[in-house]
Amino acid sequence: MPQPERLRILPLRLEGVVLELGGARLLDDLSFVLERGPCSVILGPNGAGKTLALRVCNGLLKPDAGHVAWAGPDAAQAARGRALVFQRPMLLRRSAWANIDYALRLRRLPKPERDQRIETVLQETRLLPLASRPARQLSGGEQQRLALARAWATDPSVLFLDEPAAALDPGATRALEEAIRAVRASGTKIVMTTHDLGQAERMADEILFMHRGHLLEQTRAASFFTAPETEEARAFLKGEVL
Amino acid sequence: MPQPERLRILPLRLEGVVLELGGARLLDDLSFVLERGPCSVILGPNGAGKTLALRVCNGLLKPDAGHVAWAGPDAAQAARGRALVFQRPMLLRRSAWANIDYALRLRRLPKPERDQRIETVLQETRLLPLASRPARQLSGGEQQRLALARAWATDPSVLFLDEPAAALDPGATRALEEAIRAVRASGTKIVMTTHDLGQAERMADEILFMHRGHLLEQTRAASFFTAPETEEARAFLKGEVL
Amino acid sequence: TIATPGAVSAEHPYVVLAAGTTTRDSGLLAHLLPLFEAHHGLTVRVIGVGSGRAIELARRGDVDALLVHDPAAEEALLRDGVASERRAVMVNDFLLVGPADDPAGAARAADAPDALARVARVRELFLSRGDDSGTHKRELALWQTIDTIPTGDWYRETGSGMGATLNTAAQLGAYTLVDRATWLFFRNRGKLTALHEGDARLRNSYSVLLVSSTAHSHVRPQARELVDWLVSEEAQAAIRAYTIDGQVLFHPAARPPAKEAP
Amino acid sequence: MNDLTLAFATALHLILSFDPDLVEIVLLSLQVSGTAVVLAALVGLPFGAAVGALRFPGRRALVVLLNASMGLPPVVVGLLVYLVLSRSGPLGWLGLLFTPSAMVIAQTLLIAPIIAALTRQAIEDLSEEYDEPLRSMGANFPQRVATLLFEGRLSLATTLLAGFGRAIAEVGAVIIVGGNIAHVTRVMTTAIALETSRGDLPLALGLGLVLVGIAIVVNGCAQWIQEVARRAAT
Amino acid sequence: MNDLTLAFATALHLILSFDPDLVEIVLLSLQVSGTAVVLAALVGLPFGAAVGALRFPGRRALVVLLNASMGLPPVVVGLLVYLVLSRSGPLGWLGLLFTPSAMVIAQTLLIAPIIAALTRQAIEDLSEEYDEPLRSMGANFPQRVATLLFEGRLSLATTLLAGFGRAIAEVGAVIIVGGNIAHVTRVMTTAIALETSRGDLPLALGLGLVLVGIAIVVNGCAQWIQEVARRAAT
Numbered sequence A, B: 001m002p003q004p005e006r007l008r009i010l011p012l013r014l015e016g017v018v019l020e021l022g023g024a025r026l027l028d029d030l031s032f033v034l035e036r037g038p039c040s041v042i043l044g045p046n047g048a049g050k051t052l053a054l055r056v057c058n059g060l061l062k063p064d065a066g067h068v069a070w071a072g073p074d075a076a077q078a079a080r081g082r083a084l085v086f087q088r089p090m091l092l093r094r095s096a097w098a099n100i101d102y103a104l105r106l107r108r109l110p111k112p113e114r115d116q117r118i119e120t121v122l123q124e125t126r127l128l129p130l131a132s133r134p135a136r137q138l139s140g141g142e143q144q145r146l147a148l149a150r151a152w153a154t155d156p157s158v159l160f161l162d163e164p165a166a167a168l169d170p171g172a173t174r175a176l177e178e179a180i181r182a183v184r185a186s187g188t189k190i191v192m193t194t195h196d197l198g199q200a201e202r203m204a205d206e207i208l209f210m211h212r213g214h215l216l217e218q219t220r221a222a223s224f225f226t227a228p229e230t231e232e233a234r235a236f237l238k239g240e241v242l
Numbered sequence C: 001t002i003a004t005p006g007a008v009s010a011e012h013p014y015v016v017l018a019a020g021t022t023t024r025d026s027g028l029l030a031h032l033l034p035l036f037e038a039h040h041g042l043t044v045r046v047i048g049v050g051s052g053r054a055i056e057l058a059r060r061g062d063v064d065a066l067l068v069h070d071p072a073a074e075e076a077l078l079r080d081g082v083a084s085e086r087r088a089v090m091v092n093d094f095l096l097v098g099p100a101d102d103p104a105g106a107a108r109a110a111d112a113p114d115a116l117a118r119v120a121r122v123r124e125l126f127l128s129r130g131d132d133s134g135t136h137k138r139e140l141a142l143w144q145t146i147d148t149i150p151t152g153d154w155y156r157e158t159g160s161g162m163g164a165t166l167n168t169a170a171q172l173g174a175y176t177l178v179d180r181a182t183w184l185f186f187r188n189r190g191k192l193t194a195l196h197e198g199d200a201r202l203r204n205s206y207s208v209l210l211v212s213s214t215a216h217s218h219v220r221p222q223a224r225e226l227v228d229w230l231v232s233e234e235a236q237a238a239i240r241a242y243t244i245d246g247q248v249l250f251h252p253a254a255r256p257p258a259k260e261a262p
Numbered sequence D, E: 001m002n003d004l005t006l007a008f009a010t011a012l013h014l015i016l017s018f019d020p021d022l023v024e025i026v027l028l029s030l031q032v033s034g035t036a037v038v039l040a041a042l043v044g045l046p047f048g049a050a051v052g053a054l055r056f057p058g059r060r061a062l063v064v065l066l067n068a069s070m071g072l073p074p075v076v077v078g079l080l081v082y083l084v085l086s087r088s089g090p091l092g093w094l095g096l097l098f099t100p101s102a103m104v105i106a107q108t109l110l111i112a113p114i115i116a117a118l119t120r121q122a123i124e125d126l127s128e129e130y131d132e133p134l135r136s137m138g139a140n141f142p143q144r145v146a147t148l149l150f151e152g153r154l155s156l157a158t159t160l161l162a163g164f165g166r167a168i169a170e171v172g173a174v175i176i177v178g179g180n181i182a183h184v185t186r187v188m189t190t191a192i193a194l195e196t197s198r199g200d201l202p203l204a205l206g207l208g209l210v211l212v213g214i215a216i217v218v219n220g221c222a223q224w225i226q227e228v229a230r231r232a233a234t
């Protein structure tokens, strides 16, 4: 992967974000700062609001109150500098290759560079043999890997991953984790959710723990796993029903 | 959950099943027998053909060669006795409650019994507070739990689960595993896939290991994890890229 | 310049004639116009519409000439300066048609008004065009001569062209007034038969009108050739020669070539 | 564009004066086309959904025929119904020709294929996602069709509105089988055709505007019903 | 049903004798309606898709208008185009009245709303799944619309076929602005109307059957193109 000067769009600040949908308050007074560098992992039980928080960060949902502020000079630049892999990946009705090509053409990359990047990311995600397959016919894990490859190919400053390993086999999970480390080393900020606590421990520099629409903790990973501050986090780590 | 006399549709025999789609041989000479009793876990890397195998078992795909035979007297009875939770759950555009009710009405259960069963399974999956929510607006993990609850409510003789815990939080995963054990104890046969090797070890009585459309092993779980027979299984267990 | 039909007509000059549906549907124009086109290097584009719509087309300057049968409206066009010239071309006649068993006894009527009166008396179903066409206006005039305002279940307005009205009458076994040309040409008669004809009050005269180039500067001057030809010996003879089942449809009515009024 | 102003004025006058003839014509239009839509939906929705959800040999040819049948000319449908209902036709003894019933039959035949063809496409799109899950739940074919119709109800509403639009705007078929008889079978479109042939363009256009207004009101009501239904259920 | 047999015989005879007049009329029909579909698609697809993909105040009212516009009566569209193209109308100087161009304009106006309304519904259904992912990839609004149109191409093909069906079957508008002039503006439907008013029902029906046959051939070709495209791409 080429490593050009990345867009400086961090830190990302959320201040007092409130989101209400269908009459329920789904995100309540959510405030945090995501800095350059550390890999931030959002943890929390099902329905905590992790996916909603990622959508808010990416400008896909407008909060009913509060602010979402990127550091970049303008919103367009921030949008170009980030990528999001959805929990339930959306693939276009075309080949795996063309799916990635689509994302790169949106960034107006010239054809030779596009081809080269696509090949690289397909190789990394072990999808190269499936490059010409219709994306929607791939298996669950293959689809998730393709969505990841597509986001990755755009070489973002910030990469949001919503449970990227949920459908991956152990080998792919390991490869993913290695890839994430490499990407991070090259200066890309990683923000991810996961339900695999082992993975969270392996990957996270900092943990954001969410519960029922609230951010209960934002701490260094080591201290979260050894000494969680809140009752909820303790129960969550023990795999207790919250 | 009521525990009526279950339909005797096992064992299920696959013999020499071959499946070709889009010119590729995706399942090749697949033969196995699933007996009553043990929890069978299908393992294998992404794209091995696990989901396709489950679809073939459930009569959703017709094999190009080979046989799929249920023990029951007729196909309709076999169909009534099984349930499948998809890797990517399909929920109807109605409330969570109505989604389960739909499946039960297909079985012509009377309203009081339906209501009672729905309440039980929603309780078990901790979805009762969300019962009246539009199912498609639930979070990823909530959707997966609802799909599980819907299959479970029909009280099948065989319950097929395609990566049931992929989107679940640790607490829900634990609850799921306990529930599966309870269901199994009550006489329901469980056939599931998972990428969580820990879960496979905890749950499986027997392992079916698939690789590139072939069944490489069908052995007792203990022996699979301690002494896998094939090179591929060894690599898979070590999390190596296959 | 824009490729208007005018530019196209450099190769294929044409004029636009709005003609009563009868003259088109009866096949008369298909018989007549090729004779004209052969010698004048000019094609005639026929718009087959009811008289009311034809008059409207002329007022807006969308056609170059008219062939219609509505004397009152024609005079109004001349008066308003929309048409610069009007020439009688031909006549035919209306007839009363109805079910063959003729429950009203219209066939035994002394004259046309009497025939209508008999229909009204027994309240047998009568279909009126109801569309302000020349035929409709003539029918209303006939009712007026017997001081009857036809109303009730037996009198129905079809609001359609002659052909559609005949299709309806054939099915319902109703009486209706029809012009001879349409009647002779019409295929779907069913049990309908001609019951009364030949009355002077059933005369139907057709005129050709030239749309004034003062009112509408863009009308094609060649239209005059068509108007002149329609009243020429050749055309008049051809009109007389046009028969169906041995019956003459239209009788030539142009006054013998004389000095035209200015 | 003086004519247009005149047409609007005419339309306004027609509506404000609450002309009883106009009211009669409007009601008949709504009654005929409304009934036709209901009948066509009863046939077209299940049939289209069945073709959309089922795979069988010859299906592709059937889809071509179904799509082609959206191009059935009203005049042809009108003529066919006319021949069947005519005194000498097989159903002549019913005496339906030149009655509103005949118009309903013609419009139903005209729009049922449209509803069926558009439904087929909508249901085919849906069944990609729904078919296997429903089958795995043990839903039989009629149940799957019913479920798909219900799940696609929002886009099928647009299909029905397309059918309604075609019916209410249609003149070729109803004028042949209805005869445009004043006070019996005269509807909005045949009245417009009549005024056009009379050369009274402002009145014709005015009536046309009233018809468009009716279509807007009907569509507004449909939308409103949908909103209410959406809010009530899920 | 003797008439029907006669009509089939007539249709067969017309086709087999390869009547040059018929060929001319068929070709003009295809040319006029084909052009109208292309033009209407150029307007209706992007417009419908934009309304389907965008949320803005007043959108609901626009959707009602769009759906209602499927009920625009051909005669009204014909009259409006006539008034505009008439010599005394604003565009009279173009001299387009009673030419095939006028017929193309009228049919385009008639079917563009249908295509737009059906497209809106299809794209709205799709955007539920696609909108956020596309936005997150940084696709701007025109790019999203283009992508949704491409992803929905199979169901939009049916929409275009619905528009084509409406155009090729339509008579009310083309007869007003075209004038049904032999060899110039006579198309299948106006020819059918003419034979009907002449009372030559077998010939009218025969022509109608030929028209239906044409619609089937056109739809068959469309299906075939889709198959080929589907196999070539993805």
Ligand SMILES: Nc1ncnc2c1ncn2[C@@H]1O[C@H](COP(=O)(O)OP(=O)(O)OP(=O)(O)O)[C@@H](O)[C@H]1O
Binding pocket: A021, A022, A024, A026, A044, A045, A046, A047, A048, A049, A050, A051, A052, A053, A087, B133, B137, B138, B139, B140, B141, B142, B167, B169
């Ligand atoms: N459009 C919506 N309308 C109403 N409620 C919604 C909507 N979208 C999400 N929710 C609710 O908001 C809550 C948070 O959803 P979210 O998807 O963020 O959860 P999550 O933390 O990502 O959970 P999971 O781990 O299961 O993916 C859930 O209870 C969900 O049901």
Ligand SMILES: Nc1ncnc2c1ncn2[C@@H]1O[C@H](COP(=O)(O)OP(=O)(O)OP(=O)(O)O)[C@@H](O)[C@H]1O
Binding pocket: A133, A137, A138, A139, A140, A141, A142, A167, A169, B021, B022, B024, B026, B044, B045, B046, B047, B048, B049, B050, B051, B052, B053, B087
């Ligand atoms: N309709 C189809 N046409 C062509 N290929 C297909 C189709 N469906 C699945 N495949 C291919 O078949 C292979 C097996 O798919 P399957 O979904 O069974 O994998 P899996 O074992 O469930 O993998 P995962 O763990 O990722 O869910 C994959 O490589 C997939 O791309």
Ligand SMILES: [Mg+2]
Binding pocket: A050, A051, A052, A087, A162, B139, B140, B141
């Ligand atoms: Mg989530």
Ligand SMILES: [Mg+2]
Binding pocket: A139, A140, A141, B050, B051, B052, B087, B162
């Ligand atoms: Mg799978």
